[in-house]
Structure formats: C-alpha cells, structure tokens
Amino acid sequence: MNIxxxxxLRERIGVAQEQRTPPDDVRxxxxxxxxxxxxxxxxxRAFENARLVRCAVDQEFVxxxxxxxxxxxxxxxxxxxxx
Amino acid sequence: MRRIIIQSADFDPGAELALLxxxxxxxxxxxxxxxxxxxxxxxxxxxxxxxxxxxxxERALERIVQEAERRWALSGCxxxxxVGRLLPGAHIVFVGTASAHRAAALEATAFLIDWLKTGxxxxxxxxxxxxxxxxxxxxxxxxxxxAAWER
Numbered sequence: 001m002n003i004x005x006x007x008x009l010r011e012r013i014g015v016a017q018e019q020r021t022p023p024d025d026v027r028x029x030x031x032x033x034x035x036x037x038x039x040x041x042x043x044x045r046a047f048e049n050a051r052l053v054r055c056a057v058d059q060e061f062v063x064x065x066x067x068x069x070x071x072x073x074x075x076x077x078x079x080x081x082x083x
Numbered sequence: 084m085r086r087i088i089i090q091s092a093d094f095d096p097g098a099e100l101a102l103l104x105x106x107x108x109x110x111x112x113x114x115x116x117x118x119x120x121x122x123x124x125x126x127x128x129x130x131x132x133x134x135x136x137x138x139x140x141e142r143a144l145e146r147i148v149q150e151a152e153r154r155w156a157l158s159g160c161x162x163x164x165x166v167g168r169l170l171p172g173a174h175i176v177f178v179g180t181a182s183a184h185r186a187a188a189l190e191a192t193a194f195l196i197d198w199l200k201t202g203x204x205x206x207x208x209x210x211x212x213x214x215x216x217x218x219x220x221x222x223x224x225x226x227x228x229x230a231a232w233e234r
Binding site: 082 | 133134139164176199203204207220
C-alpha cells in the first residue's frame with residue numbers, strides 16, 4: 001500500500017511517501033502505526049506519541065481503530081491547522 | 084456559483100466579492116485570514132508555510148461547501164486557500180457567501196471558516212525571526228468552534 005506522511009511526521013520519517021506491505025495480522029490503523037514504528041528510528045520517532053497522530057484511509061479521515069483491509073492509500077499527519 | 088480553489092498565488096478579495104455580487108444576492112458575507120506577525124507569547128513570525136494533502140484537500144473542501152449549501156440557501160459560495168510560504172500580512176484564506184438574506188450569508192461564512200480549520204488537511208509551520216521554525220499545534224478552541232455546528 002501507498003503510505004503518505006505530512007508535516008512533522010514527514011520530517012521525522014524523511015520521506016513524503018513510501019510503498020509498504022504490512023503482514024496480514026496488521027488489520028487496523030493502530031496496528032499499522034505500531035508496525036511502521038519498528039521500520040526505522042525515524043518511523044519510531046514519528047509514531048512515538050500515537051495520540052498526536054491522525055489518519056486518512058483512501059483520503060477519508062478515520063479513527064485509529066479503523067480497518068485497513070483493501071486500502072490503496074493511507075496517510076498519517078498531525079491534527080490539521082488550516083484556515 | 085461554487086468556487087473552490089487551492090493555490091500558491093495571492094487572490095484579489097475585491098474581484099472575489101464582485102463575482103459573488105454577480106449572483107444577484109441580497110447580501111454577501113466574507114472572511115479573509117491573514118498571516119499575523121506577533122504571537123501570544125511575544126515571538127515574532129517571519130513566515131508561515133502551509134502544507135496540504137493534494138486530492139484529499141479538494142474533496143474535503145467540496146464536502147464542507149456542500150454541507151453549507153445544504154444548511155443555508157446560498158446563491159454563491161467561494162473558498163480560496165493558499166499553500167506554500169507566506170509572509171506576514173499575506174492573505175491565507177478567503178471565504179465568501181452570497182444569499183438573499185444576511186443571516187444565511189453571515190452564518191454560512193462562520194460555519195465554513197470554523198470547519199475549514201478542523202476538517203480540511205492543511206498544516207501550518209511558523210518560521211521565527213531567529214531562524215527557528217515549528218509546526219503550529221491544533222487549538223482546542225478551533226475544535227470546539229467546529230463542534231458547535233454539529234447537528
């Protein structure tokens with residue numbers, strides 16, 4: 001799946017986008033965050049405080065208990081601050 | 084008329100108001116967000132950089148505007164949000180609505196700006212005059228303002 005990062009998550013991880021194939025037992029956004037956190041020290045820093053991370057699955061905001069089955073694009077970012 | 088634009092270039096508020104005026108409305112309401120220099124803690128902002136999620140931003144704004152049109156009888160609705168690096172005093176966002184009645188235009192404009200702040204994927208980073216920069220944290224007051232429109 002295509003994974004996107006914005007704002008300080010992008011800065012900590014070092015890329016704006018990457019292709020990842022999580023194992024089958026990673027079923028929710030929360031589980032994906034836990035798995036991604038193990039991929040590099042930058043990922044670990046980005047996901048160290050899950051409470052501050054928001055997510056969109058296929059460009060729709062979702063909660064961290066949302067399922068990721070069949071998702072094409074998953075984005076992680078801090079709470080939005082536009083306007 | 085529905086105008087939803089995300090751009091790095093500046094916009095002309097007068098021209099946008101004129102377009103809304105062409106909708107033969109009884110009234111027009113608008114809000115313009117501007118980069119401020121001073122923060123509450125006294126640090127001075129040298130620039131603001133706005134990042135967004137291309138694709139999702141357009142969808143989110145479209146949905147927010149549709150919701151405003153569902154709640155109020157609007158003959159025109161414009162949302163323009165800038166992205167990229169903006170200097171103090173620069174325009175950030177324009178929200179304008181036209182309606183036969185002032186209450187609808189004023190309320191819809193307030194709704195749109197409140198929802199924009201919490202429901203569209205934009206992020207602001209502040210650069211300070213000392214060269215440091217930081218991502219702006221979300222304000223609980225903004226979330227409360229948006230939540231007040233839930234119904």
